[in-house]
Amino acid sequence: MSALLEARGLTKRYGDQLALDGLNLSVAAGETLCLLGANGAGKTTTLNLFLGFTTPTAGTAVVDGQVVADDPAAARARLGYVAEVVSLYPSLSGAENLQFFASLAGVEVDQARRDAILSRLRFPDGAINKPAGTYSKGMRQKLGLAIALMKDARAILLDEPLSGLDPAAANDLVTVLRETAASGAALLVSTHDIFRAKEVASRIGIMRHGRLVDMVDPAKLTAAELEQLYLTHMAERAA
Structure with missing residues (x-):
């Protein structure tokens, strides 16, 4: 199945700060990929590069076959975007x-x-x-x-969509996101919520300091195992 979202060696620097370091990922129709990480891990930078809000230092973001940097408006026309705070x-x-x-x-x-x-x-x-x-x-x-x-x-980006929701609202939105992916959309979700990521994701990418350090199948891990894996990666960062 062809990817609707692709990052190919996607890199972003802000001066001396490396915000994203050679990211490679793809999301196909019917998939939900959650990017899990602490603040500053590179999650929002990744979404902004797909949206064409900023230009890559190196590498390529592709939306449904359209290279974002070549025509950001055309790429955005193929995308849906739900911000952490939806402005109405x-x-x-x-x-x-x-x-x-x-x-x-x-x-x-x-x-x-x-x-x-x-x-x-x-x-x-x-x-x-x-x-x-x-x-x-x-x-x-x-x-x-x-x-x-x-x-x-056909592809939808969501930045911390579950942040600040009460448990009932979060459960409802998780169900909605699952059904949206099942209808054939490709979802790329930025989150720091380990347990909700497990509930909604087809795959979970763990990001640390601008790098994708692991890609896991949440169906093969318990919530406790996923949490321990995440904490291990975060401890490596501290070390």
């Missing part, structure tokens, strides 16, 4: 926010399709017509994901 216009309803952001992507919103996506994402009934300023963080995350799905994004 608080005085506008969820429907108006979705309509606005879809229009920026050149997508015409069909209400039946919109409602089908919201139902699939377990968006609360009637909430789409309420001001976005009244939404919980979990609802904002779901609306961000709905916007990505409305534009038919």
Whole structure:
């Protein structure tokens, strides 16, 4: 199966700081790859390079066959992105926010399709017509994901999507992310949550100091084993 997201020797320096060091990874349709690591591990830098928000010092980011550095706008047109804090216009309803952001992507919103996506994402009934300023963080995350799905994004990047959610909302979003991948999307998720990563990921990449130091199959590890593996890698960093 061909990859929808590829990093080929992807490297980023900011002056003397090496933020990302020769990253190689790929994510195919139907897969969820979680990048697990502490702050400063290179997770968000990786997402920003796929989004074309910054240019690589070396290497290549590819989105659905499009080299990002060659045409960042064309690459972003193939992507969905859900930030840690989804920015919405608080005085506008969820429907108006979705309509606005879809229009920026050149997508015409069909209400039946919109409602089908919201139902699939377990968006609360009637909430789409309420001001976005009244939404919980979990609802904002779901609306961000709905916007990505409305534009038919085949690959979706998520930056700490579960951060700050209460356990019930996090469980719900994990289920939604699993179903989104099962529908054929490729998900690349930045997180520092070991246990939620195990629940949602097809594969987990452990990052440390800008490097991908391990790639594991979470189905082959217990949560305790994954935690111990992660802590071992972090201890190597300290040493």
